Amino acid sequence: MTDMLLDASGLHTFYGVSHILHGVDFSVRKGETIGLMGRNGMGKTTLLKTMLGLARPREGLVKVRGDDMTQAATHAIARRGIAYVPEGRGIFPNLSVRENLVMAARAGVDGRREWDFDRVIDTFPRLGERLGNGGAQLSGGEQQMLTIGRALMTNPDLLILDEATEGLAPLIAREIWNIIKIIRASGIATVIVDKNYAAVMALADRSVILVKGRVVFAGDSGSLTGNPELMHRFLGV
Amino acid sequence: MDFAFFLIQLLNGLQYGLLLFLVASGLTLIFGIMGIINLAHGSFYMVGAYLAWSLSSLTGSLTAAILLAIPLTVILGMGLERLLFRHLYQRDHLYQVLLTYGLILVFEELRSLIWGDDVHGVAVPALLSASIPLTENLSYPVYRLAISGVCLLLAAGLYFLIQKTRLGMMIRAGASNRDMVQSLGIDIKLIYMLVFALGIALAAFAGMINSPLSSVFPNMGSQVLIICFVVVVIGGIGSVKGAMAASLMIGLAETFGQVLVPEAAGMIVYVLMAIVLVWRPEGLFGRA
Numbered sequence: 001m002t003d004m005l006l007d008a009s010g011l012h013t014f015y016g017v018s019h020i021l022h023g024v025d026f027s028v029r030k031g032e033t034i035g036l037m038g039r040n041g042m043g044k045t046t047l048l049k050t051m052l053g054l055a056r057p058r059e060g061l062v063k064v065r066g067d068d069m070t071q072a073a074t075h076a077i078a079r080r081g082i083a084y085v086p087e088g089r090g091i092f093p094n095l096s097v098r099e100n101l102v103m104a105a106r107a108g109v110d111g112r113r114e115w116d117f118d119r120v121i122d123t124f125p126r127l128g129e130r131l132g133n134g135g136a137q138l139s140g141g142e143q144q145m146l147t148i149g150r151a152l153m154t155n156p157d158l159l160i161l162d163e164a165t166e167g168l169a170p171l172i173a174r175e176i177w178n179i180i181k182i183i184r185a186s187g188i189a190t191v192i193v194d195k196n197y198a199a200v201m202a203l204a205d206r207s208v209i210l211v212k213g214r215v216v217f218a219g220d221s222g223s224l225t226g227n228p229e230l231m232h233r234f235l236g237v
Numbered sequence: 238m239d240f241a242f243f244l245i246q247l248l249n250g251l252q253y254g255l256l257l258f259l260v261a262s263g264l265t266l267i268f269g270i271m272g273i274i275n276l277a278h279g280s281f282y283m284v285g286a287y288l289a290w291s292l293s294s295l296t297g298s299l300t301a302a303i304l305l306a307i308p309l310t311v312i313l314g315m316g317l318e319r320l321l322f323r324h325l326y327q328r329d330h331l332y333q334v335l336l337t338y339g340l341i342l343v344f345e346e347l348r349s350l351i352w353g354d355d356v357h358g359v360a361v362p363a364l365l366s367a368s369i370p371l372t373e374n375l376s377y378p379v380y381r382l383a384i385s386g387v388c389l390l391l392a393a394g395l396y397f398l399i400q401k402t403r404l405g406m407m408i409r410a411g412a413s414n415r416d417m418v419q420s421l422g423i424d425i426k427l428i429y430m431l432v433f434a435l436g437i438a439l440a441a442f443a444g445m446i447n448s449p450l451s452s453v454f455p456n457m458g459s460q461v462l463i464i465c466f467v468v469v470v471i472g473g474i475g476s477v478k479g480a481m482a483a484s485l486m487i488g489l490a491e492t493f494g495q496v497l498v499p500e501a502a503g504m505i506v507y508v509l510m511a512i513v514l515v516w517r518p519e520g521l522f523g524r525a
Contacts, residue, residue, distance in 0.1 A: 054416055078422035090417040092410040103406035104421045154422055 003030045004066060005158050005189055006051060006082065011060035013043075013050045020046045021057070022213040028158055028189050035204030035221060036193045037235060043213040044193050045087055048160055052084055053077045065109075081109040083151035087162040087193075089143045091150070093136035097127055100135055100150050108155030114186075120149040123179065141172035148179060158189040165194055177203075197235060201225050209234045241371040246492055252381045254488020255388035259443035260461055261468040261480045262395060263436025269475025270412045270432050271326055274333045277340035279462025281437045285310060285444025287348060290357045290453040299362045303445045307438060314437030318430045326429070345456065354455050359448040384446050391439070392481060399477060408432055412475070467506055471513045473523025482521050 006028040013021040020043050028034055038044050049055040051062050053074040062070045064080045078084070092100055101120060107113050121128040124145040130138060138146060144164060151159055161180065165173040177199055184190055184203060194200050201207055201221040209217040209224075216234050217224065224230060231237050264278045288309060292302035321340075325333050361380045368376035399405040411418045411425050418425050444457075451457065468487055472479025487506050494505035513521065 052420060054420070073424070073426075074416070074419035075422050075424045078420055084420040086417065086420070090414055090420075092413045092417070094409055094413050095406055099406045099409075103403055103410055103423075105403075106422060150421070 004028075005030055005064070007061075007063040007066075008047075008051050009061050009063075011047065011050055011057045011062070013046050013055055013057045013060075015046070015055075020213050021050065021060075023060070024210070024213065024215055025218075026051070026208060026215070028191060030157065030189055031187050032189045032206065033184050033204045034189075034191045035197075035200035035207040036191055036210070037197055037200060037207060038210035039236060042210040044210055045162055046213075047210065048084070048162055048191070048193070051077075052082065052160070078154065079106075079109075081155075081157035083154050083156035083159050085144075085147045085151050085159065085161045085164055087166065089147045091135040091138070091143050091146050093134060095135055096131065097133050097135065097138070097146060098131040100146055101127075101153055104150045104153040106154045109157060112155050115152040115155050117153070120152055123152075123182065124149050139172075141168050141175065144168065144172075144176055145179070148176075148183075152183070156188060158191070159183060160191045162193045163195070164192070165196060165199075197231070197237060239372075241375045244371065245375060245377055246496055247489070248377060248381065248385070250489035250492035251485065252385045252388075252488070253492055254485040255385050255392070256443050256447055257461075257465060257468055257488055258392060258481050258484035259388055260440045261465040261472070261484055262392075262477050263439040264465050265469045265472065265475055265477060265480045266432055267436045268469065269477075270408055271322075271429055273322060273325055274330050274337065275322075275436075276334060276337035276462065277344065278337075278436070278440055278465065279458030279460070280341050280344035281310065281314075281440040281458070282444040282461045283348065283456075283458035284313070284344065285441030286359075286448040286451070286453045286457060287352050287444075288441070289445035289448040290359050291352060293359055299359060299445075299449065303442070306445055307442060310438045310441035311434045313441075314434035315430055317437070318433040322433060323426070323429070341459070344458070348455065356452055356454040358452050361449045380449060384450075387446060391442075395439075395477065404428070404431075464506065467510050469520075471510050471520055473520030475524070476520070476522035479520055479522030 004027060008024065008026045011021045011024045012019070024043070024047055026047060036044050036047070046055060050057050053069070053072055057070065060070070061068060064077055064082065069077050069080070095103065101117055105117065126142055127145055127149060130142065135143070135146065148164070164180070165176050168176065180190065180192065180203065192200050192204065201224060204221045206219060207217065207221045207224050208215055211234055217230060260278065260282055264275060267273050267275050285306065288306035289299060289302050292305050293299045296302055296305070321336060325336060365380045365383050367379045369379060370376040399408060407418060407423050407428055411428055415425055464487065468480055468483040471486065472483035486509065490505050490509050491502065495502040517523070
C-alpha cells in the first residue's frame with residue numbers, strides 16, 4: 001500500500017522486566033490525523049518510542065513506507081519523513097532559538113522544502129522575536145512552539161506530538177491547537193497524544209485507545225464521541 | 238629581567254599554552270560531548286610525535302611526515318571509536334578509566350616494540366630554522382612562532398566549526414540530548430566518531446609539531462596528559478573556551494615560574510588549580 005506511512009503490528013515492548021506493550025497494532029496513512037489516547041502509564045509514549053526506534057520491541061514489526069524498519073536506527077526512521085515532538089519538549093537548551101531551528105533543516109523525502117526557516121518564523125512570530133535567546137530562556141509555550149517548529153524544519157510527512165499542550169496555560173494551549181490545525185490542513189499526517197480528549201477527537205480522523213498496553217478501541221473519532229460509556233470505561237471521563 | 242628576556246618568556250609561555258590547548262581541547266570535547274574520560278589522550282600525543290620522527294626520517298621532511306601522519310591518526314581515532322570507545326558512552330566512568338588506562342599500557346608497549354625505547358631528536362624544517370635577533374645575544378626561533386601561529390589558526394577553526402556551522406550545532410545538541418538529535422534524522426554515531434577522531438588528531442598533531450622542540454621519548458604522553466587534565470579542570474569540564482583560557486594561564490604560569498621561582502616551578506600549576514577551584518568549583522567556564 002503506497003499511502004501507508006507507518007504500519008506497526010504485534011508490538012511487544014519491555015522496559016527491563018516490565019512488559020509494557022502487549023501486541024499493539026497501529027498505523028498511519030498519508031495526511032491522516034490519529035488521536036492516541038489512554039490514561040497515564042498505559043503505554044502511549046512507549047508505543048511512539050518503539051515506532052521511532054528509541055525503544056526496541058521484543059516482538060512485532062514496524063514498517064515505514066512499506067519497508068521493515070523494526071531494527072533501523074532512529075535517524076534512518078526519521079529520514080523517512082517522521083518528526084517527533086516528545087513529551088517534555090526536548091529543545092536543546094545550550095543552543096539559541098535560531099540554532100535549534102537551523103540545525104534540523106532538511107528536505108523532505110521527496111525533496112520538498114515547503115518548510116524553511118522563514119516559514120517557521122512566519123508561523124511562530126513569537127520565536128522570531130527571540131532568535132538570539134538560549135533555548136532554556138523561553139517560556140513553556142515558546143519551548144513547545146520551538147519544538148514543533150524544529151520538527152517542521154525536517155519537512156516531515158508525519159508529525160508525532162506527545163503531550164504537546166501539557167502544562168501550558170489555556171490561552172497558550174489554544175494557540176498550540178490552532179497551529180496543529182494549520183499543520184493538519186497543510187497535508188502533514190499527525191499523531192496526537194493529549195490529555196484534552198475533546199480537542200483530540202475534534203481533530204482526529206481516527207482514534208486509538210490504549211489500556212495497559214493493549215488497543216481497546218480503534219476507529220472513527222465520531223463513533224467514540226457518540227459513546228460516553230466507552231469513554232468513561234477506558235479514559236475515565 | 239630586561240624587556241627582550243621578558244618578551245622571550247612571554248612568547249614561550251604563549252606557545253606552550255597554545256600547544257597545550259590543542260591537546261586539552263580534544264580532551265574536553267570528548268568529555269563534554271560524549272561524556273568519556275579519556276586517559277589515553279596523552280598516548281595520542283606520543284603517537285603523533287613518534288610518527289613525526291619515524292616518517293620524517295623516512296621522507297627527510299617533517300612537513301611531509303606531518304601530512305602523512307594526520308590521515309593516519311584520523312583513521313586511528315575513527316577505528317578506536319568504532320571498536321572500543323563506542324561501547325563506553327552509556328557506561329560508568331569507572332569502565333572508561335579502566336579501558337583507557339589499559340590503552341595507555343598497550344600504546345606504550347606497542348611504542349616499545351615498534352620504535353624502541355631510545356630518545357630521538359627531530360630536525361626543525363629548514364625553512365623555519367632561522368631565529369629573529371632581539372638583542373646582541375638574544376634571539377627568538379621562527380619555528381616557535383610558526384607553532385603558535387598554526388595553533389591559533391586551528392583554535393580559530395575549531396571555534397568556527399563548533400559555534401558557527403550546522404555540524405557544530407549538531408555536535409552541541411548531541412551533548413544535551415542524544416535521542417532528540419537522532420529523532421531529527423541526524424546520525425549521532427557518525428557525529429561522535431568525527432568528534433572523537435578530531436580530538437585524537439588534534440592531540441597527535443600537537444605531538445608532531447612539538448617534536449623538534451620536545452624531542453621524542455617514552456612516556457612523553459603521560460606528562461602532557463596530567464597537565465591537560467589540569468587545564469580541563471581549571472577551564473571547566475567540557476568548555477573549549479575554558480580550555481583556551483586555562484591553557485594560556487598554565488603555559489604562562491609554568492614558563493614564568495621556572496624563571497622566577499625555579500624551586501617551586503613544579504607545583505605552581507597545581508597551586509593555580511587549587512586557587513581556581515576554591516574560587517570557582519566548576520572551573521572558569523564550567524556549567525554550574
